[in-house]
Amino acid sequence: MKPPSEIPHADSRQRLLDAATDVFMEEGYHASVDRIAAKAGVAKQTLYNHFPSKDVLFGEVARRCTASILVPLDGDVSDVRESLLRFGALFRVKLLGDEGLAAFRALIAEVGRFPALARAFYDNGPAQTARRLAEFLERAMQKGAVRRDDPMFAAQMLLGMLGGVERTGRLCGQPGLAAEAEAQRLAHIVDCFLLAFAPERIDR
Amino acid sequence: MKPPSEIPHADSRQRLLDAATDVFMEEGYHASVDRIAAKAGVAKQTLYNHFPSKDVLFGEVARRCTASILVPLDGDVSDVRESLLRFGALFRVKLLGDEGLAAFRALIAEVGRFPALARAFYDNGPAQTARRLAEFLERAMQKGAVRRDDPMFAAQMLLGMLGGVERTGRLCGQPGLAAEAEAQRLAHIVDCFLLAFAPERIDR
DNA sequence: TGTGGACTGGACTGTCCAGTCTAACAGGAG
DNA sequence: CTCCTGTTAGACTGGACAGTCCAGTCCACA
Structure with missing residues (x-):
């Protein structure tokens, strides 16, 4: 079901951040957490293992973006x-x-x-x-x-x-x-x- | 319950547009219809008597704003x-x-x-x-x-x-x-x- | 006095969603 | 072999909200 060539147990946090960046940029803050987890190829619970809340995740993404615009x-x-x-x-x-x-x-x-x-x-x-x-x-x-x-x-x-x-x-x-x-x-x-x-x- | 000096049956449509303008500008599209109706001092059903949907109402408000920025x-x-x-x-x-x-x-x-x-x-x-x-x-x-x-x-x-x-x-x-x-x-x-x-x- | 149209309050439906919970699984360390 | 940690799928709760429905009110007009 998962892409087979994917490294198993790869750094979920990074994948989540990448996916969240994509999804938030596309749909704004109102993008759903489920969609982000799905896009990262990760269970929703895993997301909540890494980030305590959607707001925090959004904040991380925003910080990353801010850092990249200089x-x-x-x-x-x-x-x-x-x-x-x-x-x-x-x-x-x-x-x-x-x-x-x-x-x-x-x-x-x-x-x-x-x-x-x-x-x-x-x-x-x-x-x-x-x-x-x-x-x-x-x-x-x-x-x-x-x-x-x-x-x-x-x-x-x-x-x-x-x-x-x-x-x-x-x-x-x-x-x-x-x-x-x-x-x-x-x-x-x-x-x-x-x-x-x-x-x-x-x-x- | 309603402000007593209010003219009864005043133009609800106008009051709705004004209220919607305020609320949308303040909270964006995700402002709730209930809040708009409340701010207009009007029942939700009245809102739906005048505008078929939230989207249409938002559109009207946007058109009004557009017209006012020239x-x-x-x-x-x-x-x-x-x-x-x-x-x-x-x-x-x-x-x-x-x-x-x-x-x-x-x-x-x-x-x-x-x-x-x-x-x-x-x-x-x-x-x-x-x-x-x-x-x-x-x-x-x-x-x-x-x-x-x-x-x-x-x-x-x-x-x-x-x-x-x-x-x-x-x-x-x-x-x-x-x-x-x-x-x-x-x-x-x-x-x-x-x-x-x-x-x-x-x-x- | 009666009729019709607009309005009201509030209950209701269906949907969406953040966040929690559970049970099961996989792999590494001892 | 067994704990431990991180993972997974999916069910579930509680709340928000668009849009509908309804029973009753108010008013203008005839």
Whole structure:
């Protein structure tokens, strides 16, 4: 009945977490515990051996997702445009990709039930990303590659431009962009940002 | 038992819609029909006299909310900054205000159940706003007050900057800005946008 | 005075689901 | 061989909830 090639007595906890991630992302918190156990190929009791309650399981899943959304940003200020393009590409994948959207939807819907979770998600995800980007931009400002302004403000503007309206659309079920349109748009956005934050001209 | 000053047999339908709006926005689709009826001060059967099912009621509420989020934008291109400030202030209220956020959360969580609703919300809300703003910017471009670029792209950038990260934060339960900080931030954003889309300098 | 339509309170059905309980099974350690 | 631990299938409890049904009330209108 079980897939035969499956290692018997494999780490149920891990399988449960994986299954729960899938199911919660797909159906939100209201996914049933039975379905999660079934998807993990595990008895319901086993689930309750590992996690005291559905809420705790949901929390674990949320923590895992939160940990996975951070976007790396190399500190290299020598070519700001290039660095921002690399960063932006990854950021947009996290932000506008199906998994990211599903996770966000699932979490957002339960802000009332799990306010602490939502706060943690925001602090360790978007807010953390904004802080890192702000640091990067501050260095770029010090180097004169970017006009001086509040670095956090600048970071928020870039993040808004990168995500903004498209995110709303995707959350409402609109389809995403094709690969080449995506690259074009990313470049367009970054250039637009760099224009807004171009260093003041000395007026030759 | 009922509030005595209440007009008897008042329009139950209206009271139901109002109550349902409140309750759905507060608890999402999973709010119970009983609670809605109770909040409307009406028997459950009365609710089912007016709406054939909970889904239909939810749909009506969503349509009402969708209709209320459009932001007016006067066509006056003579002072672009002033117009954008007015527009931005209203937009931010809709986007970052408690009601707007609650409505968005409730809808987003049910994209899977009501894909058509979500699509309609997006088309008549954010997308429509972007179209109008794009028209406005196009006129400003023709007049030379704004650098030429794809007007829809420009509109999306401004909307992203106006909403962007803060919206995510608010959706995660972060508090909003105080009134004066709000005004400052709005001006900062609009000026930043105008810098990105300043007409090309002739270099005197 | 009587009739009809809308409303009320509350009981009721069927469904779904979190969480518990039980009895049985498998494998490793002593 | 026997305990022990983790597992399994499935029955079960208690509660929530959508939607139905009904018996009775209130009111407008004729």
